[in-house]
Amino acid sequence: MNFLVAEDDPFHRSFLKNTLESVLEESDTIHEATNGKEALEVVARHKIGGIVMDLQMPSANGIEAAKVIWQSNPDMRILFWSNYADEAYVRGISRIVPAGAVYGYLLKTASVDRLELAARGVFREDQCIIDREIRGVQQRTENNLEGLSDSEFEVLLDIALGMTDKAIAARHKISTRGVQSRLKHLYDKLGIDQSETTTEFGPVFNSRTRAVAIAISRGLLNVNGLAAGEEELETWLKHRSDGA
Amino acid sequence: MNFLVAEDDPFHRSFLKNTLESVLEESDTIHEATNGKEALEVVARHKIGGIVMDLQMPSANGIEAAKVIWQSNPDMRILFWSNYADEAYVRGISRIVPAGAVYGYLLKTASVDRLELAARGVFREDQCIIDREIRGVQQRTENNLEGLSDSEFEVLLDIALGMTDKAIAARHKISTRGVQSRLKHLYDKLGIDQSETTTEFGPVFNSRTRAVAIAISRGLLNVNGLAAGEEELETWLKHRSDGA
């Protein structure tokens, strides 16, 4: 079987390559890619049976690459390998993983043993192996008591991109008031309470921008997620006129 | 001389340690730290002559650690070592480097040769060694034609933290209108023009939040910078009443 290691950092890449050899058989080979684009090329050219993919990479990050790969190849086994357990990543992945696909999600802080175990599990046993910490984040997003519901997350991303209420309303086909209603729920869940931080000259915080600040500091949003959102927004802007 | 390598990633840490040995003499030793706090402890306990410091680290990032170290030890030689050339980092560092201090700033993508050269330069020759790319960013921030002036950057950070115009005005002791004036300049420099992105239902973007989105995607702001700003903001909020 052919494997692919997609990772921009040379140290981590060679480390992954070495470790992966523990699940190798003679006939197996390991290809390498240093960014998302390269990964796509390798997958297109060779018959790849499993991928270890870093999430932070230049020119097409791991999630974008995985999305494209899974589109034409829904049962590709992918082991994600990331520095952070940001909710933005977790949400991003769970949005693109096809039904029944085999994948794993490991943090870079995991030990070598765990990595070997995960590689064996995902690539040899067709098991999904998700880091304990990631699993925690997943669960938080599922029960939307502490976590945000999908629609709340949507407006969060939209205001983070800088959209107005009206534009958000048009995009999701609800009324302006509906957007504001969602925003209010969002503010509540993020613990934004004007009256709490009010001084002699009035409230210190602007709810809208404060929500973005909190979301970023908590890892609900990150740069990659924003970039992805920006792209989707642009295609919407483009097809808005003819697509409707 | 004693050196300190502060870097959370074990691979990079051992790589740094190995490479640093090329500037070592017999009597020299290398200490290690995996986060900012540890780095501070090591510096407090041992007599350190030079530090290689990663900028992204858990519990006190590189800039915070450097700030504290330089406060009590203004001629400590520090070689910063980072993944990114974000303007937020460059500004953050240039704000805290004491007059006449020796430091360097290298990207992790630099070759081993460059790293050795930089280490030798900073630790043995007392030269400042700044990566070419970083230098470019520095210059952009200095001539404020394409870059932002300090006051513009200030309001940018403030709105990114979620502050209202009034609160920003109070903090910097200018009028509300003054804040809005600075904001207008900021919007202009970031290329935010309402009329450019106006559709049948009005403008798509809210200038305020859009500015934050653009700033983040361009690396003018990043998570660490925001966290640092948040802390400063909190101390201001606390001492606002009694300090004035």
Added chain:
DNA sequence: GGCGATATTGCGGATATCCGCAACGAATAT
């Protein structure tokens, strides 16, 4: 001092945002 560039301020007004309140619809539970 006088001059020009830049920054700040007040005014005024057009929008945008935030949000309480009440009503409505849809889905779910009893």
Added chain:
DNA sequence: ATATTCGTTGCGGATATCCGCAATATCGCC
């Protein structure tokens, strides 16, 4: 079928933001 819950919508109004315009203010410079 009725009750409950949850998301959405319209209304109305209090603030907040954005910004053109014009008057000062501030600073460096000759």
